[in-house]
Amino acid sequence: MFRQDAALSLAISACLRWDVANMKITFCGAAGTTTGSKHLIEVNNSRILLDCGLYQGRRAEAMERNRDFPFDPAKIDCVVLSHAHIDHAGNLPHLCKRGFTGNIFSTPATRDLCSIMLPDAAHIHESDISWLNRHRKRDDLPELEPSYRQVDAEKCLRQFVTLGYERHMHIADGVRLTFIDAGHVLGSAQVILDIDDQATGKHSRLLFSGDIGRPDNDLLNNPAPCEKVDYVIMESTYGGRKHELAAQTADHLCKIIREVQQRRSHLIIPSFAVERTQQLLFTLDRLRHENCFGPIATYVDSPLAVKATEIFRLHVDELKPEASKALFMRHDPFGFEGLHLVRTVDESKSLNRIKGPAIIISASGMAESGRILHHLRNNVENPNNILLFVGYCAENTLGWKLRSGHKHVNILGDEFEVRAEIETLDSFSGHADHDELLSWFDRVGGVKKRVFLVHGEPERSEKLCEALSAKHPTGQVEVARLMQSVEL
Ligand SMILES: [Zn+2]
Ligand SMILES: [Zn+2]
Numbered sequence: 001m002f003r004q005d006a007a008l009s010l011a012i013s014a015c016l017r018w019d020v021a022n023m024k025i026t027f028c029g030a031a032g033t034t035t036g037s038k039h040l041i042e043v044n045n046s047r048i049l050l051d052c053g054l055y056q057g058r059r060a061e062a063m064e065r066n067r068d069f070p071f072d073p074a075k076i077d078c079v080v081l082s083h084a085h086i087d088h089a090g091n092l093p094h095l096c097k098r099g100f101t102g103n104i105f106s107t108p109a110t111r112d113l114c115s116i117m118l119p120d121a122a123h124i125h126e127s128d129i130s131w132l133n134r135h136r137k138r139d140d141l142p143e144l145e146p147s148y149r150q151v152d153a154e155k156c157l158r159q160f161v162t163l164g165y166e167r168h169m170h171i172a173d174g175v176r177l178t179f180i181d182a183g184h185v186l187g188s189a190q191v192i193l194d195i196d197d198q199a200t201g202k203h204s205r206l207l208f209s210g211d212i213g214r215p216d217n218d219l220l221n222n223p224a225p226c227e228k229v230d231y232v233i234m235e236s237t238y239g240g241r242k243h244e245l246a247a248q249t250a251d252h253l254c255k256i257i258r259e260v261q262q263r264r265s266h267l268i269i270p271s272f273a274v275e276r277t278q279q280l281l282f283t284l285d286r287l288r289h290e291n292c293f294g295p296i297a298t299y300v301d302s303p304l305a306v307k308a309t310e311i312f313r314l315h316v317d318e319l320k321p322e323a324s325k326a327l328f329m330r331h332d333p334f335g336f337e338g339l340h341l342v343r344t345v346d347e348s349k350s351l352n353r354i355k356g357p358a359i360i361i362s363a364s365g366m367a368e369s370g371r372i373l374h375h376l377r378n379n380v381e382n383p384n385n386i387l388l389f390v391g392y393c394a395e396n397t398l399g400w401k402l403r404s405g406h407k408h409v410n411i412l413g414d415e416f417e418v419r420a421e422i423e424t425l426d427s428f429s430g431h432a433d434h435d436e437l438l439s440w441f442d443r444v445g446g447v448k449k450r451v452f453l454v455h456g457e458p459e460r461s462e463k464l465c466e467a468l469s470a471k472h473p474t475g476q477v478e479v480a481r482l483m484q485s486v487e488l
Contacts, residue, residue, distance in 0.1 A: 022199045022487045025233070027480040028070050029053060030455045034237055035087040035394055037455060039208065040071060044198045046172035047071070049079045050191060050208050050233070054090030054121065056368065058396045059128070066091055067147055070483060074099030078171050081106040082210030083188035084113035084274065090121045094148040096156035105171060107179055108162040109187025109315040113274055116307045118153040120273075124369045126150065165189065165224075165318075174198060180224040183213030184430045185275040186315055192226060204230040204488070205446065211235050211455065212432045212440050216246060218282050219275075219312075219323045223432075229446035231488060233480075236456030237392060238433045240463025241426075249427040250283070254292040256386055256423055257359070261296060264356040265384035268420075270372045270399055272365035273305035275430060276391050278312050278334065280361060282323065283428075285333040299351060301342040301371050302363040309334050309341075352378050365391045367399035376402075377411045385420040390428040395457065437464060438471065450488070451477040 021042070029038030029051075036055030041048040055065040073095045081104055082088055092104060092114075106114070129146045136143060163169050163179055171177045174196035179189035191208040207229045215222045244252070260267040271277045277300060284298065300306060312334070316324040326333050342348050348371050351360060362372040376398070379385045393399035401409050407418055432440055441451075451468060453461045461479040468477045 023195060023197045023204070024485055024487050025452070026070075026485040027452070027454060027482060029055060029482070030087070031480040031482040031484065032458055032461075033057070033394075034392070034455050034457060036065060036091075037082070037088045038091070039233060039454070040076075041193065041206070043175065043195055044173040046077045046175065047075055048172055048175065048193070049076050049095075051082055051088040051210075052079055052091045052095050053088040054086050056087060056366065056394050056397065059132075066094070069095065069098065072099070074101070076100050076102060078102040079104045080171070080177060080191050080193075080208075081110060081114075082191055082208065083182065083185050084110045084117050085185060085211070085272075086117060086121050088210070089114055089118065093118055093122055093153040093156045096159060097148045097152045100159075102159070103161045103171070104156070104159045105161050105163055105169070105177055107164060107187040107189050109311070109318055110189070111157070111160045111162050111187075112311045112314065113185075113187060113308065114160070115157055116304060116311070117274065118156065119150050120304050122148060122150040122153040128369070180226060181221050182210045183215070183217060183220045183223040184211040185213075186220070186312060186318060188213065190223065190226065206231045206233070207444060208233045209235050209440070211237070211430065212437060213430055214243070214427075214432050214436055217279070217320070217430075218286075219279055219319050221318075221320055223440055225443040225445070227445040229444050230449050232441075232444060232448055232451045234437075234441070234451060234453055235431070236437065236453040236461040236464040236479075237431045238429070239437065239453075239456055239460040239465070239467075240434050241460070242435065243429055243433040244425065244427040246427055249425050250287060250292070252423075252425060253283070254287055256388060257293045257296060260359070260386055261294060261357045263384045265382065265386070266356050266379050267359045267386050267388060268372075268375050268379050269359065269361045269388045269390060270365055270367045270376075271302075271305070271361050271363060271390055273302045273363040274308040276365060276428060277302065277305040277361055277363070278309055279428060280390065281309075281336075281339070282326075282333045284359075285336045288336060295338050296357055296359055297338050297340065297354070298359040298361070299340045299342055300361050301348050301351060301375070302361070303343055304370075305361070305363055306341045306343060348374070351375070356384075365399065366393045366397040367402065368397050373398075373412050377414070377416065379420060380409070380411070380416050381419050383419045383421070387420050387422050389422070389424045391426075392429060392431065434464065434467070438467060441468060441471070448472060448475045450486075451475055452480040452486070453478070454480050
């Protein structure tokens with residue numbers, strides 16, 4: 001009798017589960033590449049999107065990839081956003097415009113950074129389309145419409161719901177969200193989803209690394225560890241690569257600045273407006289105080305960087321204790337002597353006439369758009385000038401071409417010969433290098449049954465995959481493919 005009841009109850013629960021599929025992940029972006037982060041989790045009839053980033057790269061391909069979603073935006077229940085960088089958040093306004101009405105969960109600092117970064121990205125997108133349309137008109141082609149406008153970016157900010165680090169929130173049926181610090185950019189988070197899968201009756205913990213920061217960053221805390229993890233979605237930007245050490249970087253940077261002072265020339269630094277610029281200012285201030293080089297006029301020519309610096313001041317509690325102390329103390333590392341924060345277009349144009357020595361820090365970091373393009377046009381052909389790259393540049397971007405030693409580049413429609421000296425300092429990178437990724441992985445506790453590598457060029461992801469597979473023989477480590485779906 002008992003056996004019959006048990007069999008009956010099993011049969012009933014099997015029937016009940018019939019329409020409830022197992023948890024499924026689909027890698028809809030940043031698979032086989034570093035940009036366009038977007039992973040869809042389907043569980044208990046809910047659809048949760050991790051990140052909604054813009055794909056960056058060749059203009060035509062980027063337009064194509066960003067114009068459509070491989071799912072119906074109206075059927076997404078909520079978005080969980082790891083951090084404010086455009087390759088993670090940049091396509092949110094478009095998602096909302098196409099019918100997504102749910103919550104966007106993020107940390108408070110991520111939300112504040114998005115409030116300046118998303119309208120800025122929308123403005124760049126609209127300008128790109130007008131530029132293209134001018135060319136299309138000449139060729140008698142129909143005009144294109146921007147996929148979203150600044151007003152859509154402003155509207156989508158109303159859908160944000162914020163959650164501090166290490167707090168918990170139920171975000172869908174059987175799904176609990178926790179953010180922990182990723183140490184990559186102000187407000188950046190690793191995403192923990194605790195999932196009760198009604199189809200299998202199993203509980204599992206999924207960890208999405210977001211972008212993983214470096215230990216011993218001047219401004220940010222180290223990435224936090226996580227326990228009891230079953231599934232990992234992990235970034236792999238610098239698999240197989242090693243960054244310079246912080247002390248070597250400081251020496252290298254001082255040498256470059258002294259060189260520019262001697263030549264009375266310009267040091268042009270394409271820099272991400274958020275985080276990298278503040279980190280650079282913090283380091284320049286420290287080195288200047290240590291008398292590593294003499295006073296030098298320093299211009300931050302990016303309205304976004306100037307606004308982002310203000311947001312850093314609002315969230316000092318999320319910075320490393322030493323950094324927040326410095327911000328509260330007498331001298332201000334974001335306002336040192338000789339530092340000029342350039343706001344208006346006229347001020348920016350007047351930089352064309354300044355005599356060296358001078359440092360110009362301007363966005364964007366990959367030199368794809370923004371005021372940096374004008375500074376590169378003005379400075380790239382002078383062999384006395386130095387162009388310094390302090391961050392990652394995605395393949396085929398102008399920054400990548402300059403870093404890779406291209407002798408001729410096209411900037412805003414004109415051809416230029418590259419005669420300025422090119423320098424790189426990768427230790428400013430917000431991303432952990434190969435060894436740092438491995439030690440992050442070591443600090444992730446639990447069985448780690450399956451590990452999916454995302455956010456990396458194929459060669460980088462493969463290198464990390466090899467190393468992790470050797471280290472973690474009890475789990476399955478694999479490089480995620482674009483639009484691959486996995487049932488768990
Ligand atoms: Zn990032
Ligand atoms: Zn990223």
